[in-house]
């Protein structure tokens with residue numbers, strides 16, 4: 517056998533182990549790599565945000581399976597219905613694991629000064645996104661931008677300027693989701709809102725902030 521073939525086997529082998537510990541280690545390695553990359557972004561306003569998001573998605577795609585934290589580490593989501601959350605912070609990145617009961621949901625919220633990648637780890641979710649066009653004293657002007665039905669393994673992203681407002685609803689079997697948020701300032705975070713949409717999905721909608729913050 518040629519030597520290059522042996523080396524290739526060695527490189528692939530660690531990612532093909534099936535022991536639980538091996539998966540955990542792989543997940544930790546990839547999440548650490550993402551946190552390191554985010555920490556190296558010195559001028560957030562100057563970054564190519566879409567390229568960065570594609571890079572994050574590419575790293576998550578490397579994982580055949582993502583290790584989910586112990587269920588005992590999950591807490592009730594402060595704004596969701598039938599949702600529990602487990603957050604891990606690493607520098608300017610927050611890894612947010614969400615466990616949805618059947619038909620559980622997180623109501624409309626934005627992601628001020630941050631972007632995110634979502635990967636469905638189990639079950640299915642539907643999402644509905646808006647672009648924030650304008651914010652006035654009366655509220656926000658929102659433009660419908662995306663609707664998706666996502667099953668296990670599917671990923672989606674939102675940037676500071678695209679799809680930044682959304683809601684997430686689990687299917688009849690529930691869902692487990694990993695969100696990877698990159699925060700660009702100390703004020704970065706979610707703001708929950710009531711959205712009044714026109715009868716047609718394509719029409720503009722109004723968003724009114726409501727009390728309460730609390731992650732994805």
Ligand SMILES: [Fe+2]
Nearest residue numbers: 625627682732
């Ligand atoms: Fe969110």
